[in-house]
Each structure stands twice: as C-alpha cells, then as structure tokens.
Amino acid sequence: xxxxxxxxxxxxxxxxxxxxxxxxxxxxxxxxxxxxxxxxxxxxxxxxxxxxxxxxxxxxxxxxxxxxxxxxxxxxxxxxxxxxxxxxxxxxxxxxxxxxxxxxxxxxxxxxxxxxxxxxxxxxxxxxxxxxxxxxxxxxxxxxxxxxxxxxxxxxxxxxxxxxxxxxxxxxxxxxxxxxxxxxxxxxxxxxxxxxxxxxxxxxxxxxxxxxxxxxxxxxxxxxxxxxxxxxxxxxxxxxxxxxxxxxxxxxxxxxxxxxxxxxxxxxxxxxxxxxxxxxxxxxxxxxxx
Amino acid sequence: xxxxxxxxxxxxxxxxxxxxxxxxxxxxxxxxxxxxxxxxxxxxxxxxxxxxxxxxxxxxxxxxxxxxxxxxxxxxxxxxxxxxxxxxxxxxxxxxxxxxxxxxxxxxxxxxxxxxxxxxxxxxxxxxxxxxxxxxxxxxxxxxxxxxxxxxxxxxxxxxxxxxxxxxxxxxxxxxxxxxxxxxxxxxxxxxxxxxxxxxxxxxxxxxxxxxxxxxxxxxxxxxxxxxxxxxxxxxxxxxxxxxxxxxxxxxxxxxxxxxxxxxxxxxxxxxxxxxxxxxxxxxxxxxxxxxxxxxxxxxxxxxxxxxxxxxxxxxxxxxxxxxxxxx
Amino acid sequence: xxxxxxxxxxxxxxxxxxxxxxxxxxxxxxxxxxxxxxxxxxxxxxxxxxxxxxxxxxxxxxxxxxxxxxxxxxxxxxxxxxxxxxxxxxxxxxxxxxxxxxxxxxxxxxxxxxxxxxxxxxxxxxxxxxxxxxxxxxxxxxxxxxxxxxxxxxxxxxxxxxxxxxxxxxxxxxxxxxxxxxxxxxxxxxxxxxxxxxxxxxxxxxxxxxxxxxxxxxxxxxxxxxxxxxxxxxxxxxxxxxxxxxxxxx
Ligand SMILES: Nc1ncnc2c1ncn2[C@@H]1O[C@H](COP(=O)(O)OP(=O)(O)OP(=O)(O)O)[C@@H](O)[C@H]1O
Ligand SMILES: [Mg+2]
Numbered sequence: 075x076x077x078x079x080x081x082x083x084x085x086x087x088x089x090x091x092x093x094x095x096x097x098x099x100x101x102x103x104x105x106x107x108x109x110x111x112x113x114x115x116x117x118x119x120x121x122x123x124x125x126x127x128x129x130x131x132x133x134x135x136x137x138x139x140x141x142x143x144x145x146x147x148x149x150x151x152x153x154x155x156x157x158x159x160x161x162x163x164x165x166x167x168x169x170x171x172x173x174x175x176x177x178x179x180x181x182x183x184x185x186x187x188x189x190x191x192x193x194x195x196x197x198x199x200x201x202x203x204x205x206x207x208x209x210x211x212x213x214x215x216x217x218x219x220x221x222x223x224x225x226x227x228x229x230x231x232x233x234x235x236x237x238x239x240x241x242x243x244x245x246x247x248x249x250x251x252x253x254x255x256x257x258x259x260x261x262x263x264x265x266x267x268x269x270x271x272x273x274x275x276x277x278x279x280x281x282x283x284x285x286x287x288x289x290x291x292x293x294x295x296x297x298x299x300x301x302x303x304x305x306x307x308x309x310x311x312x313x314x315x316x317x318x319x320x321x322x323x324x325x326x327x328x329x330x331x332x333x334x335x336x337x338x339x340x341x342x343x344x345x346x347x348x349x350x351x352x353x354x355x356x357x358x359x360x361x362x363x364x
Numbered sequence: 365x366x367x368x369x370x371x372x373x374x375x376x377x378x379x380x381x382x383x384x385x386x387x388x389x390x391x392x393x394x395x396x397x398x399x400x401x402x403x404x405x406x407x408x409x410x411x412x413x414x415x416x417x418x419x420x421x422x423x424x425x426x427x428x429x430x431x432x433x434x435x436x437x438x439x440x441x442x443x444x445x446x447x448x449x450x451x452x453x454x455x456x457x458x459x460x461x462x463x464x465x466x467x468x469x470x471x472x473x474x475x476x477x478x479x480x481x482x483x484x485x486x487x488x489x490x491x492x493x494x495x496x497x498x499x500x501x502x503x504x505x506x507x508x509x510x511x512x513x514x515x516x517x518x519x520x521x522x523x524x525x526x527x528x529x530x531x532x533x534x535x536x537x538x539x540x541x542x543x544x545x546x547x548x549x550x551x552x553x554x555x556x557x558x559x560x561x562x563x564x565x566x567x568x569x570x571x572x573x574x575x576x577x578x579x580x581x582x583x584x585x586x587x588x589x590x591x592x593x594x595x596x597x598x599x600x601x602x603x604x605x606x607x608x609x610x611x612x613x614x615x616x617x618x619x620x621x622x623x624x625x626x627x628x629x630x631x632x633x634x635x636x637x638x639x640x641x642x643x644x645x646x647x648x649x650x651x652x653x654x655x656x657x658x659x660x661x662x663x664x665x666x667x668x669x670x671x672x673x674x675x676x677x678x679x680x681x682x683x684x685x686x687x688x689x690x691x692x
Numbered sequence: 693x694x695x696x697x698x699x700x701x702x703x704x705x706x707x708x709x710x711x712x713x714x715x716x717x718x719x720x721x722x723x724x725x726x727x728x729x730x731x732x733x734x735x736x737x738x739x740x741x742x743x744x745x746x747x748x749x750x751x752x753x754x755x756x757x758x759x760x761x762x763x764x765x766x767x768x769x770x771x772x773x774x775x776x777x778x779x780x781x782x783x784x785x786x787x788x789x790x791x792x793x794x795x796x797x798x799x800x801x802x803x804x805x806x807x808x809x810x811x812x813x814x815x816x817x818x819x820x821x822x823x824x825x826x827x828x829x830x831x832x833x834x835x836x837x838x839x840x841x842x843x844x845x846x847x848x849x850x851x852x853x854x855x856x857x858x859x860x861x862x863x864x865x866x867x868x869x870x871x872x873x874x875x876x877x878x879x880x881x882x883x884x885x886x887x888x889x890x891x892x893x894x895x896x897x898x899x900x901x902x903x904x905x906x907x908x909x910x911x912x913x914x915x916x917x918x919x920x921x922x923x924x925x926x927x928x929x930x931x932x933x934x935x936x937x938x939x940x941x942x
Contacts, residue, residue, distance in 0.1 A: 186650050345485045
C-alpha cells in the first residue's frame with residue numbers, strides 16, 4: 075500500500091525541482107516570445123553558468139546565493155553581446171539561420187567547457203548543504219526551499235521590468251508587432267539583445283540555485299534544457315505564466331514518474347508529453363492566441 | 365546524361381585513391397568522412413532541398429545501425445539483408461516522424477524541436493531496452509567475408525561507402541531534374557504559393573523525409589558494419605544529428621556536392637586540430653561550432669555558394685554588363 | 693441558364709469576433725470577367741482564400757463545375773482548375789522567373805523539359821520574356837505581379853482568381869496587362885478579379901459584385917453598379933451619395 079504521505083513528499087520534491095525548471099524555461103520562453111526562435115544554446119549557457127557558480131565558490135569563496143547577484147548581470151551582458159554581435163549579424167534575419175547559429179553556439183560552448191574542464195563532475199560543498207526542514211512526514215532541503223522562493227522572486231522582478239520600465243514596454247511591443255515597433259522608432263536589434271540577455275540572466279540565476287545540490291559538468295545543462303523545451307511547449311511558447319505553471323507540473327510529473335517507473339523511463343514520459351503536445355496542440359496547453 | 369558527368373568524374377577520382385594511398389590511418393579518415401557525407405546528404409534532401417531543418421537525424425542513423433546489428437546478432441539474418449532492412453527501418457521511422465510532424469503543421473523551431481525529441485526518446489529507450497543491449501550496446505561478431513559484409517581491407521570498405529555516396533549524389537541530381545524536386549524546392553521557398561499551384565505540400569515533405577531518413581540510415585548501417593559496435597550514445601547521440609546538418613550547411617545546402625565537400629572540410633579541420641594540439645576531447649567539436657557560425661555569417665550559401673559568387677564576381681566586367689543590358 | 697463554373701453560396705468566415713465574410717453569394721461563368729470590388733477590409737481577400745481552400749468557411753458552400761468543393765485543400769482545388777494569385781506577392785524568391793513559372797506548369801506536365809518550355813511560353817505571354825533567367829527577388833513590383841499571374845496561368849486553370857494584380861502598376865503597365873487579361877477570358881477562363889482601380893475594373897468586367905463589411909451590397913453591370921448610391925457611400929463615406937447628387941445638381 076502506498077502511503078499518501080510518501081506521494082505527497084514526492085509531489086513536494088517535484089515542486090521544488092519544478093521551480094528551477096520553470097526558471098530555465100522562463101528564459102527560453104522569453105526569448106521565444108520576442109525573437110520567435112528556440113534558443114538551442116540555452117543548455118550550454120546553463121552549463122557555463124554552473125561552472126561560473128562553481129568557480130566563484132572555489133576561487134573566490136563566494137556563496138552561490140551571493141554569486142547570483144554578480145553572475146546575473148554578467149550573463150545578461152554575455153547574452154546581450156551574443157545576440158547583438160554574433161547571432162543577430164550571422165543569421166541575416168532568417169529564422170532557420172538563427173536556429174543554426176544558436177546550435178553552433180551550443181556546440182561551441184559545450185565543447186569549450188569540455189576542452190577546458192574535461193568531463194569531470196564538480197560539486198560545491200556548503201556548510202548548510204545538508205540542512206533540511208522537517209515537515210513531519212518528509213524532509214525538505216533548505217537550499218531547495220530557498221530556490222523555490224527565489225524563482226518566484228525572479229519572476230516577480232521580471233514582471234516588474236516588463237510592465238514598468240520603458241525597455242520592458244518596448245520588449246512587449248516588439249513581441250506583439252515587430253514591424254510596427256520598428257516603425258515607431260524602437261531599435262529592434264537592441265531589444266532582441268536585451269531579451270536574449272534577460273533570458274541568459276535567468277539561466278545564471280538558475281545555475282546558482284541549482285549548484286548547492288547539483289553539479290557542474292560540460293553537458294550538465296542539457297538535461298534541464300530538454301525539460302525546459304517541454305515546459306515551454308506545454309506552457310505555450312512565449313507565455314511567462316505558462317512557463318511557471320508548466321515548470322511546476324513537469325517537476326511533479328517527473329518526480330512521480332521516477333517514483334513509479336524509475337528515473338530514465340520517467341524522462342521518456344516527459345519527452346512523450348512533449349511530442350504529444352507539440353503534435354496535438356503546438357500552441358501549448360495554456361497558449362492563448364494562435 | 366550530361367548532368368551526371370560531374371558526379372561520375374568526382375566519384376572516379378575518389379575511387380582511385382586506394383590505388384596510391386595505402387595508409388590505414390588516411391583510409392580510415394576517408395571512410396569516416398564519406399560516411400558523414402552520406403549522413404549529411406540525407407539531411408540535405410530534406411533540409412537543403414526541402415527547407416525543413418531537422419535537429420534529430422540521429423533517429424535515422426541510429427535506427428539503421430541498430431536494426432542491422434540486431435537482425436544479425438539476435439536473429440542470425442544475413443548482413444546484406446540486415447543492411448537493407450536497416451535502411452528500410454530508417455525510412456519507416458522517417459515516415460512516422462514526418463507524418464506526425466507535417467500533419468501537425470510543424471515548421472521551423474517546432475520542427476527542429478520535435479525531431480530532436482524523437483531522437484532523444486529513441487536514445488533513452490535504446491539505453492534501457494534489452495534488445496538494444498541497453499547501456500552496454502551491441503558488439504558484432506567478427507566474421508570476415510563478403511557474405512557477412514566484413515572486410516579485412518580498409519580499401520574495400522572505402523569503395524563500399526564511396527558507392528553509397530555515389531548513389532546519394534545521383535539521387536540528389538535526379539531530384540533536381542524531377543517534378544518532385546521542383547515541388548520540394550517550391551515548398552522550401554514558399555509553402556503557400558506552392559499549394560496554390562497544386563503542390564501537395566504534406567506529401568512532398570513526407571516523401572523528402574522518407575528519402576532523407578533512408579539515406580542517413582544507410583550511413584548508420586555502414587557504421588555498424590565498419591566498427592562492429594553500436595550503443596545508444598553513438599547511434600542516437602546528438603553528435604550525428606549535428607554532423608549530418610553541419611556538412612551540407614558548410615558545403616552548401618540544396619546542392620549535389622555540398623554535403624560531400626562539407627564533410628571533407630569539416631573532418632579535415634577536426635583532424636587537423638587534433639594533429640596540432642593532440643587529441644583533447646571537445647576541440648574538434650568546438651571548431652565545428654565555430655565554423656558553423658562563421659559559414660552562416662560570411663557564406664550563407666555554403667562553400668559551393670561562395671565559389672559561385674566568387675566566380676560571378678571575377679567574371680569579366682564587360683561580359684557582366686552585356687548580360688545586365690540584355691535583362692533590361 | 694447554364695450553371696456558372698464557379699458558384700459561391702452563402703459563404704461566411706469568422707475570425708474570432710469579426711465576421712469578415714458574411715453570407716456572400718456570387719457566381720462566375722466561364723469566358724467572362726467578374727469584378728469584386730469594395731473598400732479596404734471588406735473581406736475580398738478572405739473570400740478568395742475560402743474559394744481557393746486556404747481558409748475553411750464558417751458557413752456556406754463553394755461549388756465548382758456543379759460539384760461541392762467546400763473545404764477541399766488548396767492543392768486539390770488547383771488540380772481541379774481553380775488558381776489564385778496573392779495580393780501580397782509570394783514569389784519563390786530564390787528561384788529564377790522561369791523556374792517559378794515551371795512549378796505551376798508541373799501541375800499538368802510531369803516532364804521537366806516540357807514544364808520549362810511551358811514556363812517560357814507563359815512568361816513571354818505576360819511580358820516576362822526578357823526576365824526569365826532573373827532571380828524572382830530581383831523583380832520590381834510590376835514584375836512580381838506579372839509573375840503571380842504567369843504562375844497561376846501555367847497551371848492551366850478554368851477559374852482564375854486575381855487579387856489586385858493591377859495595384860502598384862503605373863498606367864502604361866496597366867494598359868499593357870489589361871489586354872492580356874481580356875484575352876484569357878476570351879479563351880474560356882472564368883476570371884474573378886479583385887480591384888481597387890475602379891476604372892480598370894469597370895472597363896474590364898462583364899459583371900461586378902460590391903463587397904462592404906463582409907456583405908455583397910450591390911451587383912450588376914459596371915454601369916448599374918456605379919449608379920448605385922449605396923456603392924458610392926461604401927467607398928466615400930456616409931452621406932457621400934447625397935452630397936454628390938447635390939454637387940452635380942441631379
Ligand atoms: N487571418 C486573419 N485573422 C484575423 N483577421 C483577419 C485575418 N485575415 C483577415 N482578417 C480581417 O478580416 C477583414 C477582411 O480582410 P480582407 O483581407 O479579406 O479584406 P480585403 O477586402 O481584401 O481588404 P484590402 O482591400 O485591404 O485587401 C479585415 O478586417 C482583416 O483585418
Ligand atoms: Mg485584400
């Protein structure tokens with residue numbers, strides 16, 4: 075007999091993991107919403123961010139949660155520069171080229187990491203790494219609880235940027251109607267780069283939240299990004315609330331799936347959801363308009 | 365017939381290589397290069413001529429490899445039959461993936477994603493299912509002989525893969541000269557306009573997907589006969605999806621020789637880097653990534669396109685003026 | 693009376709809350725030119741998209757040669773003989789003019805050389821003879837409009853839907869293309885043309901339908917339609933007909 079409490083603890087675990095998925099997906103969906111392409115370099119950038127968080131801890135002794143405040147702007151700048159000076163100019167305003175360039179970047183970054191750091195797995199050891207809170211029926215790691223809260227804080231900040239700042243308004247204008255925005259004097263190349271920067275900053279923060287109980291490795295980001303693709307598709311490409319809800323849902327599905335069918339089949343389950351949603355309802359479950 | 369002369373010349377020239385080159389290392393390099401060219405030519409049919417960019421051609425490569433291996437090792441099927449079955453199985457997977465994706469109207473990012481996802485599902489399944497040897501993979505029994513499609517001599521393998529590449533080149537040329545090819549290119553250029561002219565875009569894309577998958581699957585079948593081993597990471601790993609698209613894009617998409625040229629360039633760069641700095645993992649792929657970006661930036665029509673443009677540019681100015689005057 | 697080649701019966705098409713085409717009926721007989729006019733946003737292009745299978749109607753039927761072809765996909769309708777051009781031209785940008793037209797010709801001719809030969813012939817017919825080997829993306833607006841026409845013609849249609857092929861052309865270009873269109877009708881094709889250029893449309897058309905806000909508000913010969921005050925109002929705004937009558941002292 076399965077105790078409902080065990081199930082509940084699997085659900086809670088899933089929600090905690092799902093929050094970080096949601097953050098990775100948030101970056102992806104933001105970029106899709108404005109540039110209308112899937113950023114295939116997202117996973118490699120996450121791997122790079124995991125290494126950055128690891129190095130900040132190893133070389134500078136920075137706690138990952140502190141490092142987040144430095145890495146987020148740093149990765150924003152990186153993302154901005156990549157879009158402004160590499161992806162944008164290289165793709166000649168063609169969607170398919172843009173996809174290929176992000177794929178090229180993914181290969182370049184991932185193998186650059188492999189070249190530099192080899193395939194070893196690196197972990198961060200923190201004093202509070204194993205601290206957890208007793209909920210009576212299950213334990214929740216403090217670090218995971220922190221990341222759960224942090225993700226919603228980041229989402230809130232993003233929302234404020236989008237609604238209150240001029241840049242945010244410009245981003246939304248470009249997302250709605252690129253040509254119209256261009257005609258009204260918005261510099262689309264800049265907005266594209268800002269959006270890409272924001273998406274990349276999300277990844278940096280996600281890395282800092284992950285590293286306390288995860289690891290850095292040249293392909294560590296890929297696992298997350300394939301899941302993030304699923305979430306973005308599930309939540310509707312370009313939809314921010316969709317990414318958040320989708321992230322939590324996938325976190326729970328994976329946790330329960332792993333619980334019932336074992337780890338790798340749980341993953342297959344996610345991909346099957348992904349494929350079915352793509353085929354049946356490519357606008358996503360929460361996708362509003364056509 | 366004239367249209368096939370360049371293919372005949374190129375293939376004939378390549379066929380003479382083993383006559384004066386006996387180094388196993390070099391032959392091995394050429395065999396692998398041609399195998400990638402074959403996989404890339406498969407991608408080129410769908411991506412280059414049809415404009416549908418798949419990020420998951422590993423699904424076909426791996427299926428070809430696994431079916432060839434499984435039929436021989438588990439069911440004692442003859443290697444040549446296994447090879448043919450592998451190609452057919454790749455085509456079937458192509459029909460399934462293409463049928464679902466095109467029926468759902470997926471394009472661009474969505475199509476890239478769904479192909480990638482199919483390849484990943486197959487990779488995960490192959491890494492757990494007993495029939496594919498799960499995490500261990502499948503080792504083919506060493507059994508030299510023509511009957512078992514295993515050759516002591518690299519030169520013979522080289523000629524076999526060259527023959528396969530030759531067939532793939534001819535398929536591309538036939539495509540260019542057929543109605544089906546004209547329709548496929550029309551769909552690439554503008555799907556709505558093509559449909560208005562009576563093109564069944566779904567059927568055309570599906571057909572291209574099946575041919576494309578079959579060719580890439582053939583490369584997978586060859587892989588397993590050559591290396592006598594397959595596992596999930598090799599068969600369904602992203603490396604082959606990437607190399608399959610990299611080669612025609614670098615060489616020139618939608619051209620007969622693009623994939624072959626691209627494979628020669630890409631593989632030479634990779635090997636060159638290894639010669640200079642030693643075999644450090646990641647370096648060759650790093651270079652591929654950089655080359656991909658640079659080619660798209662500076663030669664979006666690939667090397668074949670760049671050569672054509674250079675030729676046009678260098679053509680005597682007077683001749684160019686005459687042509688322009690004629691065109692008003 | 694003979695059954696007209698194309699008959700649209702009570703077709704409506706809704707986009708969310710907007711009824712872009714509202715219970716429209718019209719017919720186009722063979723060997724004649726039918727004009728469809730109306731102000732911007734009236735639903736003309738939408739109606740063409742429904743007839744040619746690019747959009748499914750929310751209600752109503754499209755009959756072609758006596759058969760109900762409602763909701764058939766575009767490629768099948770093209771095979772039956774319904775061809776359309778696009779208001780926003782859709783060339784195969786990377787291909788030459790000749791290869792663009794050949795795609796249309798392939799619909800009835802499998803062989804590559806036959807299709808290319810046909811393409812050349814049709815290209816010359818619409819005045820693209822000099823430009824056959826130019827990439828389509830280098831053409832001017834006028835050239836692209838001709839290319840739209842040529843590709844559609846190459847499919848050897850029985851019904852030809854022309855969406856503003858005269859727009860963007862200068863008067864001499866219009867004078868050049870008008871006889872070509874006339875000739876097509878004489879050949880037996882049922883032509884339906886959307887036009888903003890009232891004058892050209894009126895001089896070409898045998899029969900005119902006027903669409904405004906999704907509805908047919910008038911139909912008849914060109915002379916009847918221009919005399920209809922409702923038509924003038926639809927074009928020039930409320931009260932225009934009365935003002936015009938007053939101004940001209942009728
Ligand atoms: N795909 C669509 N989705 C939503 N609304 C649409 C769509 N296509 C057209 N519309 C709307 O339907 C109405 C009719 O558009 P349509 O293009 O048919 O007009 P038209 O008569 O061809 O105008 P024009 O003379 O400007 O070409 C317009 O209000 C337009 O905004
Ligand atoms: Mg219109």
